[in-house]
Amino acid sequence: MVDAEQLVRLLQATAGGDQKAFAELYTASSSHLFGLLLRILKRRDWAEEALQDCYVKIWQKADTYAPDKGAPLTWMMTVARYRALDLLRVKRPEVEMPEDEDGVEIGFADESSGIDPEARAVEGEGLGRLEGCLEGLQEEQRRSVLLAYYEGYTHQELASVLDAPLGTVKSWVRRGLQRLRECLGE
Template sequence: MPDTLAIDPEQLSRWLHGVAKGDAGAFRSLYDATSPKLFGYVLRILGKRELAEEALQDGFFAVWHGAPGYQRQLAAPMTWMTTIVRNKALDRLRSQVRDADLDGPIFDPEIMQAMEDPHATPIDALLVSRDARALTVCMATLEGLHRQAVGLAFFHDLSHSEVAQQLAVPIGTVKTWIRRSLERLKTCLSKGDRA
């Protein structure tokens, strides 16, 4: 496995130039030199090896097709490729959120915007995505109506009485559901009781 920290950006640029011309050998060299580092990066974002492998594959597919449009004056080669695989990882993360059966969009628009911020540093994106993923997984452990009550109260900023109206249940029930759900979320998040 090559030491990606020692890779000369000039060499990466030459390989990318070759990839832009359809040179499979240049693509193989580029892949071999950069994939370990990029895989580690997307694995930290997604937390699951199979998802990270898929995101990396999607990323390199995009590198192969996007190489003709690469502009060295705008970004260093590794920065450009890191941005591509980061976006593919975030696409996978958003897909997980949608597939988690969370009864509609529960995330605050600011969280989603932070996940998609093109100016966010890799560390910013990693922290936001890790927190969002953890919350999503913990929210998925709640029963359907309980999850919906928490989502309406905290992500849609509805009062307990408004949540009770939305769900057509007594306000006391809503308060109980939310209190118990928050306790469960706190335990899940603090103990790392996540799949």
């Protein structure tokens, strides 16, 4: 488990231009960002490109991180996810979905999809609550939201994967999010 306090210190030192701290930050966090990028982008070359972009951005923007923005790894992974989405939108329209061209194996940490007990303990109540709220969604709503989150699918891609009309998929996503919002509260 990555030590959040240590990451905060490294991020702050990075903001001050400390290159050694930045290298340590990379060592401590890059596998998490890279796993996310591989999962969404599906191709190692794209994931590597995105990882590079992310850390250059983290180097530049480390000073905008404040501990009240959430855990540092969460913040960095959010940066990475947005980067992956942007890159996907630029690249995926032009290409076929790759058939594992680069030999990248993609998987979830817990393929069985249940929440592993350790993660639940670490994340505490928040995760349990989100999972509980997700379970409260209709099957199609939950699948749409999770596929969009983990695969970076657009509405069109969701429609094709779920074999449903575009309008239907849009409303699954929208209703799913609405119900999540109601369930999660403020």
